Amino acid sequence: MTDAAPTGPSTATDGSAPLLDVRDLQMYFPVKSSGLIRRTVGHVQAVDGISFQIESGGSLGLVGESGCGKSTTGRLVTRLYKPTDGSIHFEGRDIAGLGPRQLKPLRRDIQMIFQDPYGSLNPRHTVGRIIGTPLEIHDVVPKKQVLPRVQELLEIVGLNPEHYNRYPHEFSGGQRQRIGIARALTLQPKLLVADEPVSALDVSIQAQVINLLQDIQREFNIGFLFVAHDLAVVRHFCPEIAVMYLGKIVEIGERDAIYQHANHPYTQALLSAAPDVKQAAIGGRRERIQLQGDVPSPINPPSGCRFRTRCSYAQDICAAVEPPLLQIGRRHKVACHFAGEIGHHPAEPVTAPLLGVDRHGDRVPGTDPTPGLGTDSGYSDTWYDFPGRRMVRDESA
Numbered sequence: 506m507t508d509a510a511p512t513g514p515s516t517a518t519d520g521s522a523p524l525l526d527v528r529d530l531q532m533y534f535p536v537k538s539s540g541l542i543r544r545t546v547g548h549v550q551a552v553d554g555i556s557f558q559i560e561s562g563g564s565l566g567l568v569g570e571s572g573c574g575k576s577t578t579g580r581l582v583t584r585l586y587k588p589t590d591g592s593i594h595f596e597g598r599d600i601a602g603l604g605p606r607q608l609k610p611l612r613r614d615i616q617m618i619f620q621d622p623y624g625s626l627n628p629r630h631t632v633g634r635i636i637g638t639p640l641e642i643h644d645v646v647p648k649k650q651v652l653p654r655v656q657e658l659l660e661i662v663g664l665n666p667e668h669y670n671r672y673p674h675e676f677s678g679g680q681r682q683r684i685g686i687a688r689a690l691t692l693q694p695k696l697l698v699a700d701e702p703v704s705a706l707d708v709s710i711q712a713q714v715i716n717l718l719q720d721i722q723r724e725f726n727i728g729f730l731f732v733a734h735d736l737a738v739v740r741h742f743c744p745e746i747a748v749m750y751l752g753k754i755v756e757i758g759e760r761d762a763i764y765q766h767a768n769h770p771y772t773q774a775l776l777s778a779a780p781d782v783k784q785a786a787i788g789g790r791r792e793r794i795q796l797q798g799d800v801p802s803p804i805n806p807p808s809g810c811r812f813r814t815r816c817s818y819a820q821d822i823c824a825a826v827e828p829p830l831l832q833i834g835r836r837h838k839v840a841c842h843f844a845g846e847i848g849h850h851p852a853e854p855v856t857a858p859l860l861g862v863d864r865h866g867d868r869v870p871g872t873d874p875t876p877g878l879g880t881d882s883g884y885s886d887t888w889y890d891f892p893g894r895r896m897v898r899d900e901s902a
């Protein structure tokens with residue numbers, strides 16, 4: 506690492522376009538008044554300006570408490586919802602504004618696996634029909650080859666290929682999720698959004714389904730957005746993790762950055778709530794951090810940092826200024842004025858000099874905020890080194 510002049514973040518990683526490039530994605534659901542004339546009286550800010558990338562064959566874990574906007578993000582990426590704002594580049598093309606007809610070919614490439622294997626499979630259709638219908642709709646194989654293909658898919662997900670004539674209720678929960686996975690694989694997608702795919706399953710079955718997803722990802726080189734509500738589930742699946750809180754990404758980075766060097770108080774609290782099984786086995790202990798209170802309403806989120814009402818490090822600046830999602834390592838970003846590893850949170854806001862404000866968040870005359878702070882979806886080869894209070898450049902890049 507060497508010192509570098511503070512520059513706006515660059516988009517380049519290795520020059521090639523990522524499979525998925527999401528920028529400033531926003532989804533506001535209108536809140537209507539009751540009564541005869543239903544006026545819009547506010548908005549649920551379910552997703553509020555998030556940016557991230559997924560490489561071809563890569564997998565990003567999206568983690569956060571219930572209600573923080575994970576499912577909405579998944580539904581935006583699969584374009585089940587049309588975003589209020591922002592862009593979603595898939596293979597270099599912005600799909601955020603496409604209409605139903607333009608979306609049809611895309612439905613092959615981006616598939617979703619749902620949390621609830623009971624609710625997402627039609628109980629009146631046989632498994633053969635559930636898996637075979639997409640093949641027919643999209644004209645993937647000649648009619649005669651639909652059944653052999655269905656059987657092949659059943660085999661891939663570890664089910665008996667002779668059971669294509671059975672109905673969903675004849676299978677166990679874990680098997681039903683396997684059917685959901687087979688259906689998602691039918692059209693050979695390039696990106697799979699898995700929304701809490703194991704949350705509804707018995708703990709004993711969860712590992713099997715995760716292993717299956719992992720095998721499938723390796724075998725078919727599928728990009729994954731893997732949504733989970735706790736960090737333990739994605740730990741062994743995703744080399745990269747994003748932590749969401751009230752519609753924002755508060756920390757994102759490669760596995761080690763998140764699990765070994767979490768800098769955001771919210772990530773630290775989530776980690777202490779879900780200690781790693783292996784660490785517990787060797788007697789390693791983490792200090793348990795209790796999350797105070799409930800998640801505030803996304804209709805009226807707190808000013809500045811949305812986590813401040815539950816954060817034990819919060820100071821004046823946290824209410825006044827929203828912390829930008831700053832890159833603080835090769836593949837690590839965090840949005841916190843007092844970012845630091847546990848026991849090393851600084852006393853002064855580390856972001857203040859970059860934002861041109863003082864410790865209360867008031868503008869300092871004659872200093873300007875660094876342009877473009879925290880808006881990039883990827884990683885730059887320069888970043889802000891918090892302990893050293895300086896921009897550094899990655900020389901290996």
Ligand SMILES: Nc1ncnc2c1ncn2[C@@H]1O[C@H](COP(=O)(O)OP(=O)(O)O)[C@@H](O)[C@H]1O
Nearest residue numbers: 534549551570571572573574575576577578803
């Ligand atoms: N269709 C919708 N209309 C209105 N509000 C919604 C809708 N879908 C989700 N929300 C709200 O948006 C917020 C985020 O929801 P969601 O994305 O489901 O969170 P998560 O999956 O992280 O639990 C919640 O407050 C939820 O109530």
Ligand code: SF4
Nearest residue numbers: 810813816823841842
């Ligand atoms: S910015 Fe302030 S309130 Fe938000 S997480 Fe950091 S210390 Fe806590």
Ligand SMILES: [Mg+2]
Nearest residue numbers: 572575576577
């Ligand atoms: Mg959800």
